[in-house]
Amino acid sequence: MRTISPSRAPALTPAAIPAAYALETVPRYTSYPTAAQFGPFVDEALYRRWLAELDGETPLSLYVHVPYCRVLCWYCGCHTSVLNDDARIARYARRLEQEAERVAAAMPRKGPVAHLHFGGGTPTILAPADFVSVIERLEASFPFAPDAEIAVEIDPRTLTEEMASALAGAGVNRVSLGVQDVDPEVQRLVHRVQPTEQVAAAVALLRANGIHRINVDLMYGLPKQTVAHVRASVAAVLAMAPDRAAVFGYAHVPWFAKHQAAIDAALLPGAAERLAQAAAAAEAFAEAGFVEVGFDHYARPDDPLAIAAREGTLKRNFQGYTTDTAETLIGFGASAIGALPMGYAQNEPHLGKWAQAVDDGRIPVVRGVPVTPEDALRRAAIYALMSRFDVDCGALAAAHGVDEAFFDAELERLDPLVADGLCARAGRRVTVPPHARFHVRNVAARLDAHWAPQASRHSRAV
Structure with missing residues (x-):
């Protein structure tokens, strides 16, 4: 089982987040699957x-x-x-x-x-x-x-x-x-x-x-x-x-x-x-x-x-x-x-x-x-981020009856977002800080099994 190392987002303002994230096309996540x-x-x-x-x-x-x-x-x-x-x-x-x-x-x-x-x-x-x-x-x-x-x-x-x-x-x-x-x-x-x-x-x-x-x-x-x-x-x-x-x-x-x-x-x-x-x-x-x-x-x-x-x-x-x-x-x-x-x-x-x-x-x-059991799990994680700006992916996976490491690949996909100030990660827990809340859809998209950066069927993140 991989160990996910803690990481923290630097203190930033919304304007300090790279503009490329605002231009990403991501779902509004009013449903999952979308x-x-x-x-x-x-x-x-x-x-x-x-x-x-x-x-x-x-x-x-x-x-x-x-x-x-x-x-x-x-x-x-x-x-x-x-x-x-x-x-x-x-x-x-x-x-x-x-x-x-x-x-x-x-x-x-x-x-x-x-x-x-x-x-x-x-x-x-x-x-x-x-x-x-x-x-x-x-x-x-x-x-x-x-x-x-x-x-x-x-x-x-x-x-x-x-x-x-x-x-x-x-x-x-x-x-x-x-x-x-x-x-x-x-x-x-x-x-x-x-x-x-x-x-x-x-x-x-x-x-x-x-x-x-x-x-x-x-x-x-x-x-x-x-x-x-x-x-x-x-x-x-x-x-x-x-x-x-x-x-x-x-x-x-x-x-x-x-x-x-x-x-x-x-x-x-x-x-x-x-x-x-x-x-x-x-x-x-x-x-x-x-x-x-x-x-x-x-x-x-x-x-x-x-x-x-x-x-x-x-x-x-x-x-x-x-x-x-x-x-x-x-x-x-x-x-x-x-x-x-x-x-x-x-x-x-x-x-x-x-x-x-x-x-x-x-x-x-x-x-x-x-909606498959995997969809239900991913939806719960995405909705937690969208509504509370916080999700413990390991605990949520365990609550759904799967291995706590279920989201580990997705957590690695979040590393660039952590570096750019969109979220913070401590183990398998992900949080979106107040300055990045307009970018919560960018973070949630990394937990989406269907989303890809080049997709254009959705609206811009901001």
Whole structure:
């Protein structure tokens, strides 16, 4: 058995880490294996078997994907398209209800739903009555915990009084508002013109209807964006008193999201500027008393997300950092992904094919990947790094019933990162110091059996 010698990272600042690491393309690790490993290994028949085998005692999490927007934002990397046909959107809602009923029928044992999340696209593109109807059908198909969190992503530009009232009436108790950047020129360059007053009005409307748990989403790395822009955006959203914020780095992947070709790549900030913008956002939120959660989320100290980070119970899923501890996530809608103890299952992303599958009485799962015991071990190690910036690889391997030396080759791969200040290692224990937290994905990638430095299917590390 090899002996892993202790090593320590030197005291450095984020700017001292070589820029090459920021340019690496690495997964966001909202799943493991990542979506890059999904394939035709999971079909409807296998998914139905998995559903039938679920334990009815453990909580469930539900995700509903609404892949439509009124206007396409050029930075978006999600499965969505522009649609202004309200009748077609209503038909999509009816099919969501049918899919939910069909999946529930395939589950002889159903634990209580602790979390329900509507994402997109723009979930509030649904008519208020249709949105309420979808939630009512979900509640009729699955048992909901009395304190279930029901969260919805909202485009502040299209929120109406009627929709805010419908959200509250349907039990929505958390919302996320996309802000990105408040500078008019940056907004114009990404095709999302959204005055700050419009966002503030949406927040006030939600609170007037009794919805007080407010999240905001910001971005860095946008065209012509600067550190000053980021600081101004943080100041603007802090004036609205949100509970949580997420600050995502723009991922320029026009080969995947073809509409991103409308963004002039020559106007995008370089690696050093992107890192400075991420650090500026972190500093601004810290100055306001927010707690850092993971590498890109911030929360008030008394928020459940901050408490989970402090107590070491923070989790990670397709929505990023979360307090959701459910081991089973069921996805509904075109392209939606489910995460079950046995593996990941993704619905048909093509809207027409997804609709036809639902109309034909099928569950529209077409791809995914089973999770092997080795995958589960690697996922636990990666998630520990991503959520706690610390993992004892030897102890974790032993807890999974394998030799403590399982990760030794990966630990050797970390030696250059230790030398460059991205992490420290003592025996088989790996930690990511505060100055390197924006690079935690670089460190986690070295524990990934599928990742290679030359891979380009992922976003830049910073």
